[in-house]
Amino acid sequence: MKPRVLAVGGPTSTGKTAFGVLLAKTACGEVVSCDSMQLYKGMVIGTAAPTPEETGGVLHHMVGVVDPAVSFSVADYCAMAAPILADIHARGLVPVVVGGTGLYMDCLLSGMTFLGQQETGEVRRQLWAQDGEALWKRLAELDPQAAASIHPANKKRVIRALEVVLTTGETMTARAARQSAAESPYEVTKICLDLADRELLRARCERRVDEMMEKGLLEEVEGLLKKPGLRASTAFQSIGYKELATYFDGILPLERAVEDIKTATKKYAKRQRSWFRRDGATLWYYRDQLSGEAIIDDLRQRNLL
């Protein structure tokens, strides 16, 4: 009997945090955040990291635990989160994995184990200086399968695949197969939240940004930008931070920078939906049609709680 895991995904601004708390309370669980940005320290407002009021006493893991200037990846996330799941299980509780980072969620829940260390800095730098098309052709020779699935224009992913062959001597395709677990070590119930009304989701994304500004996003970003090495970090890619940096750099007026945050948030929500929709074994609930309690009731009727 595999240990039970509840998961909550879906686009941003659909109420995952609140529902995650409700679900954890109902199922005697603890929340394990699955958000590539909330896990950084000091990025609270811009990532809408759960506040003490929002968590309502439910323990949240993987929030504010990494130095923003340090580079972090899916592999690091899984290395940190998997033991937390084990610990929660060991204490007889249910982990509730909540967040919008689809890649992190899938890797964690499928029991992926990443091989070896990541030492690609120099190789990566050299590859970036080269022509994208040429790189893709090179990849087509070294790892035809990877090349077939990566668009030549997607330089970032072409380089990643090349890095793997060049530094490990193993194709990304072969490596990926070795890293994947034959089957998930968990009994997963995956729930995704969305809004049926697209216009409403867009409006909520915009309101979310306005609220962040009211809560002091500007000050948070200003403070963070003083940290050395931050601009080159993964954390800096977070929506809100890089846009407000253009304001601090005098490139855009504040109003425009905030507009950019809004459109970036809306586009992000769209990409998240695409990701989460891929998994057919997911229960989707429209938050503009069902309350959290109604969703819990439905899950009970399905014998999932």
Place this chain on the structure above:
RNA sequence: GCCUCUGUAGCUCAGCUGGUAGAGCAGGGGACUGAAAAUCCCCGUGUCGGUGGUUCGACUCCGCCCGGAGGCA
């Protein structure tokens, strides 16, 4: 009141000397195994302000009307 410029996709605009329109952004769909809130791919029929006219044929020329911007009074 007169003169000039202007009115083309949700927004900003391209459209040579007439042959019924096309970009960027927004929006939609998708991909995604160590940067993933990242990166990338696909999708553009709209009364070309309205109305008359010239023409085989007008977004493109002419008249008038309506709506903008500026200048002179």
